[in-house]
Amino acid sequence: MIYLYFLVAIAVVIAAQRLNDLRAKRVLFLLLGAALLCAPLFDRNDATFNVLADAGIFVLLALGLNIVVGFAGLLDLGYAAFFAIGAYAYAMMASPQFNLHLPFWLLLFLAAAFAAIFGIILGAPTLRLRGDYLAIVTLGFGEIVPQIFQNLTKYTGGPNGIGALDFPSFFGRSFGQSTIPYYYVVLALIALALFFAYNLRDSRLGRAWMAIREDELAARHMGINTTAVKLAAFALGASFSGLAGVVFAAKLSLVSPDLFQFQVSVLIVSMLVLGGMGNIPGVIVGALVLVLVNNVVLPQANTIAASAGLHVDFGNYHFFIYGAILVGIMLFRPEGLLPSRQRKEELHHAAA
Amino acid sequence: MLRLEGVTKRFGELVAVNDLSLNVAAGSISAIIGPNGAGKSTVFNIVSGIYRPSAGEIFFEDARIDGWPTHRIAAAGIARTFQNIRLFSFMAAIDNVLAGEDAHLHARLWDSLLHTPRQRREEKAARERARELLRFVGLEGVAETYARNLPYGSQRRLEIGRALASRPKLLLLDEPAAGMNPREKGELADLVAAIRERGITVLLIEHDMGLVMRVSDEITVLDYGQRIASGKPAEIRSNPRVIAAYLGTAVA
Numbered sequence: 001m002i003y004l005y006f007l008v009a010i011a012v013v014i015a016a017q018r019l020n021d022l023r024a025k026r027v028l029f030l031l032l033g034a035a036l037l038c039a040p041l042f043d044r045n046d047a048t049f050n051v052l053a054d055a056g057i058f059v060l061l062a063l064g065l066n067i068v069v070g071f072a073g074l075l076d077l078g079y080a081a082f083f084a085i086g087a088y089a090y091a092m093m094a095s096p097q098f099n100l101h102l103p104f105w106l107l108l109f110l111a112a113a114f115a116a117i118f119g120i121i122l123g124a125p126t127l128r129l130r131g132d133y134l135a136i137v138t139l140g141f142g143e144i145v146p147q148i149f150q151n152l153t154k155y156t157g158g159p160n161g162i163g164a165l166d167f168p169s170f171f172g173r174s175f176g177q178s179t180i181p182y183y184y185v186v187l188a189l190i191a192l193a194l195f196f197a198y199n200l201r202d203s204r205l206g207r208a209w210m211a212i213r214e215d216e217l218a219a220r221h222m223g224i225n226t227t228a229v230k231l232a233a234f235a236l237g238a239s240f241s242g243l244a245g246v247v248f249a250a251k252l253s254l255v256s257p258d259l260f261q262f263q264v265s266v267l268i269v270s271m272l273v274l275g276g277m278g279n280i281p282g283v284i285v286g287a288l289v290l291v292l293v294n295n296v297v298l299p300q301a302n303t304i305a306a307s308a309g310l311h312v313d314f315g316n317y318h319f320f321i322y323g324a325i326l327v328g329i330m331l332f333r334p335e336g337l338l339p340s341r342q343r344k345e346e347l348h349h350a351a352a
Numbered sequence: 353m354l355r356l357e358g359v360t361k362r363f364g365e366l367v368a369v370n371d372l373s374l375n376v377a378a379g380s381i382s383a384i385i386g387p388n389g390a391g392k393s394t395v396f397n398i399v400s401g402i403y404r405p406s407a408g409e410i411f412f413e414d415a416r417i418d419g420w421p422t423h424r425i426a427a428a429g430i431a432r433t434f435q436n437i438r439l440f441s442f443m444a445a446i447d448n449v450l451a452g453e454d455a456h457l458h459a460r461l462w463d464s465l466l467h468t469p470r471q472r473r474e475e476k477a478a479r480e481r482a483r484e485l486l487r488f489v490g491l492e493g494v495a496e497t498y499a500r501n502l503p504y505g506s507q508r509r510l511e512i513g514r515a516l517a518s519r520p521k522l523l524l525l526d527e528p529a530a531g532m533n534p535r536e537k538g539e540l541a542d543l544v545a546a547i548r549e550r551g552i553t554v555l556l557i558e559h560d561m562g563l564v565m566r567v568s569d570e571i572t573v574l575d576y577g578q579r580i581a582s583g584k585p586a587e588i589r590s591n592p593r594v595i596a597a598y599l600g601t602a603v604a
Binding site: 196 | 400401402421422423426427431432434438439440441442443447450451452454455456457459461463464465466467471474475498500514517518
């Protein structure tokens, strides 16, 4: 059953990519949205919506990182840091930790703002860096942030993290243990993220990002303030991640440093590479495919193996499996499953 | 309009530009010529803000601009092209031109995020101007083609179109005729003249003497980073130091 959701969503996104007519595209996305909105009326399986909400959180993360890496061409290997900042913002301000119980909805905005500020703080020292150098610095940032949360035991609960986070409530009604309300929040946030991402792409700012990705020096000669434009990419990308972090923390009702390790950043970058960097439908597909593999296929493979009398934990092999997928993609379809026209041509030229 | 006073640029021991003073009159077409390695492109890179001069001052319309960041110099009204074309390769021709308009657009972050009516109006007008500029440089038919996929001569013209989009008062052209055939060079000369007609001052670096002599009002000759001559085309043509610099001279 869960496969059906993923396959339908992936199929619709791919179909939308193939359509040239903007209006038809929009209709298709709206239909998918409506179907997803109605799904809990027919299917009351909480576990399904738990996986779907997780998938949605990763779609949000992928859309956010796509702004930084895909649009502006700034390779960020520490993106999970902003996810952590969003999650910890919720954990510290909506839990018994400091006896602060700010509302979930307010914290969504606050966390997005915090993450954006940290995006700028990270961005500022890296402005002169490019390519591999930038990747190394962002990687460092991605390592530092969970370390800080781990070591500031007094405020963050150290390695154990913070638990018993508040359940969000909507007009006085608590979300409770059900995952369906989170699923709805995630859907709404994705809709918002898509609206922003498409608008940004087709705007002055999006064009400036493309220009600095293509040739930063020439962009500066066109009067583009590359400093401001890059910082905007870092801040906006990070804010998506901050939103995702809040929902993630609230749903789990727990945060701890090990949830935001380097592998999370790698996972999100892999989603972009797999799906097609810079292309919005592409990165959605990339996120859905990897969550499907990670959260559905691998656990099921375990069950099947166990029933056959084998004791294998496929979860332990997930890096091997991503690795194989990524190597395969790089060899046979380096532009990703669903690339933008730009990226496709770029890689064709590079090969030629 | 543009005035260099005693500009020197050293790279370690190498003096690429040595105590250069230069005056470009508003509305003129001026050229900088000289053998390879004479420091011509370095002068452009200093004026456009890639390098800071080691000594000397640069004035543009009475503002001292040396030390300004590149994007500010561009916004102040100095646009340029590059010796080795630097277009945004995987952007459509029209998007290249639109990127050139950036400094004159007012959309803020919120406008870009929300596509406010003001943003829509501005984009529409900008697109209109971009089309007009593409027509001006003779590329109206290829607006949606990626810069990378245009023929060489068209890429040179697109780069000029993109530079014009930033509404410069002064346009720096770095070897615009390089790699062009005679017909394309002729068209380029017409284009440069048409640019001046628009009230834009042009300063160009060029090796093609035919073109330089044809379009320039004023020529400055550099050799080893120093100005060895300047004047009208006819004066330059007969200047013995210039001839010596180009053809070499017997060691006394």
